[in-house]
Amino acid sequence: MACEEIQKINLDDVLGKFGIFSPYHLQLMMLLGLAYASNTAFSSNYIFAAEEVGYRCADESFINNTCGAINSTTCTRWVYDKPNSFVAEFQLACQDWKRTFVGTVHSLAYMVGLLLVGPLSDKVGRKPMIVITGVLGGILGVARSFVTSYWMYILLEFLESAFGDICSPAYILNVEIVSNRKRVPYFMITGIGFCVGAVYKALIAWLVPDWRNFLRVLYSPALLFFFYLFLLDESPRWLLIKGKKSEAVKVIKNISKKNKVKLEEKVLDNITCETDKDENIKFSAVLRSTFSSPTLIQRFMICVVWWTTSTLVNYGMSITSVSLQGDKYANYALVAMAEVPGTFIAMYILMRYRRKYPLIASFLAAGVFCIGQPFLPTSLTWLSITMFMAGKLLASLYFAITYIYTSELFPTYTRNSMHALCSSLGRIGSIVAPQAPLLTVYWEGLPSLIFGIVSIIAGLLTFFVSDVADISLPDTVKEAEAIGVIEGGETKHRIPSNTILKPNNELSKDLRLNHFGLEYKEAK
Numbered sequence: 001m002a003c004e005e006i007q008k009i010n011l012d013d014v015l016g017k018f019g020i021f022s023p024y025h026l027q028l029m030m031l032l033g034l035a036y037a038s039n040t041a042f043s044s045n046y047i048f049a050a051e052e053v054g055y056r057c058a059d060e061s062f063i064n065n066t067c068g069a070i071n072s073t074t075c076t077r078w079v080y081d082k083p084n085s086f087v088a089e090f091q092l093a094c095q096d097w098k099r100t101f102v103g104t105v106h107s108l109a110y111m112v113g114l115l116l117v118g119p120l121s122d123k124v125g126r127k128p129m130i131v132i133t134g135v136l137g138g139i140l141g142v143a144r145s146f147v148t149s150y151w152m153y154i155l156l157e158f159l160e161s162a163f164g165d166i167c168s169p170a171y172i173l174n175v176e177i178v179s180n181r182k183r184v185p186y187f188m189i190t191g192i193g194f195c196v197g198a199v200y201k202a203l204i205a206w207l208v209p210d211w212r213n214f215l216r217v218l219y220s221p222a223l224l225f226f227f228y229l230f231l232l233d234e235s236p237r238w239l240l241i242k243g244k245k246s247e248a249v250k251v252i253k254n255i256s257k258k259n260k261v262k263l264e265e266k267v268l269d270n271i272t273c274e275t276d277k278d279e280n281i282k283f284s285a286v287l288r289s290t291f292s293s294p295t296l297i298q299r300f301m302i303c304v305v306w307w308t309t310s311t312l313v314n315y316g317m318s319i320t321s322v323s324l325q326g327d328k329y330a331n332y333a334l335v336a337m338a339e340v341p342g343t344f345i346a347m348y349i350l351m352r353y354r355r356k357y358p359l360i361a362s363f364l365a366a367g368v369f370c371i372g373q374p375f376l377p378t379s380l381t382w383l384s385i386t387m388f389m390a391g392k393l394l395a396s397l398y399f400a401i402t403y404i405y406t407s408e409l410f411p412t413y414t415r416n417s418m419h420a421l422c423s424s425l426g427r428i429g430s431i432v433a434p435q436a437p438l439l440t441v442y443w444e445g446l447p448s449l450i451f452g453i454v455s456i457i458a459g460l461l462t463f464f465v466s467d468v469a470d471i472s473l474p475d476t477v478k479e480a481e482a483i484g485v486i487e488g489g490e491t492k493h494r495i496p497s498n499t500i501l502k503p504n505n506e507l508s509k510d511l512r513l514n515h516f517g518l519e520y521k522e523a524k
Contacts, residue, residue: 012180018178038197195336
């Protein structure tokens with residue numbers, strides 16, 4: 001029996017009763033933070049596993065022409081600076097493309113995998129996919145350390161990246177488990193796990209220089225993600241959308257019990273109702289309706305540009321960091337740690353200044369730093385490194401904003417799928433990033449110049465996207481389209497779930513209820 005719409009209790013109203021540092025959410029923050037850490041640790045492990053190693057021809061006559069030919073004869077035997085390295089074991093002398101190809105394959109596979117993991121997460125749930133991808137990543141990563149063939153290594157690299165990345169379902173659970181006002185600080189603080197993973201990777205690479213043992217130590221802890229079956233709850237928002245109200249109520253009761261927050265029974269009884277029949281349609285139909293909307297298509301295309309730029313610049317600068325002056329492990333860790341202040345800056349800005357203009361500013365500022373860095377005098381090493389670090393901080397800032405902004409622009413039915421699709425296609429940037437260092441043979445500053453140009457282009461395109469902040473996540477295509485829409489000289493918004501309307505409030509004259517919350521019109 002359907003309940004009346006006036007009796008509905010918005011899920012955000014219930015989730016808003018729980019603080020992000022309450023026992024339940026603090027524990028979840030740590031668990032999801034570990035998932036993010038594994039994502040960073042695995043995503044660019046090739047920087048150290050397949051590191052660049054010096055070599056020379058064993059024939060002394062080739063001493064100054066190792067990779068060339070002398071009298072139509074080429075070198076057939078090489079001596080490597082590190083005999084047990086990845087490059088030496090697979091005989092990759094004069095084949096630098098094979099070394100960087102490892103990173104390209106990882107990113108290409110991740111792009112393909114997101115097209116599968118995202119829809120599966122929308123179909124079977126966030127929790128099952130977190131466990132499956134987490135454990136698979138550990139198994140395939142460890143298996144890669146035992147191979148004796150380069151192409152077998154490439155195959156396992158592809159499979160691990162495609163089916164063993166936990167980040168996408170973990171992120172969606174991250175933003176769906178808190179109210180709209182708290183999702184920014186909750187995700188940003190949890191996102192420190194990304195930095196932890198990078199530092200952990202650099203530390204393991206320093207302590208365990210042998211590439212096979214490095215992979216075993218790096219990936220083995222991922223097998224413990226199996227226990228997330230018992231440590232995690234499913235997203236109540238996903239359960240409600242799927243019509244599994246009793247399971248959603250059970251999760252909310254568990255949250256309230258651990259947080260010692262008492263909820264009235266009538267609140268749980270009326271937390272949601274069945275959506276109208278025209279909304280109870282198959283996922284494929286909702287996906288088609290999403291792409292039938294010109295507004296959402298435009299957002300999707302711009303989101304792909306954001307993701308391409310974010311992955312290209314962030315991964316590219318991380319890879320380049322090991323070539324800076326000084327210890328490569330320390331440099332990589334320091335560049336990763338630059339993202340920590342970027343996280344808190346992003347959290348402050350997004351809570352105070354919404355989404356659109358901070359994203360534009362960070363794109364443009366990062367572009368200026370990246371373009372200017374290679375033109376600095378070579379004698380000012382400290383200034384060059386400072387510019388590099390500033391550019392990386394801003395790049396991490398716009399990556400963080402892109403992450404959360406993308407998920408807020410699309411409806412719940414396809415949120416994870418659209419987020420994963422944007423992220424997947426945007427991995428074109430991370431596919432290209434491993435090859436960026438090869439451009440230095442033409443000009444040392446060419447990679448940095450490219451990073452700056454694409455950042456500025458992405459910033460200019462952001463002017464064409466609607467701004468969002470402090471609104472309930474849109475649950476339908478119509479609600480997603482309504483973000484920032486102008487109707488008859490009035491700007492249409494959805495009322496934040498924590499807004500309290502008194503009977504004499506003038507806004508109440510123009511109130512109307514919809515399936516998932518309230519809407520109102522505000523005069524310009």
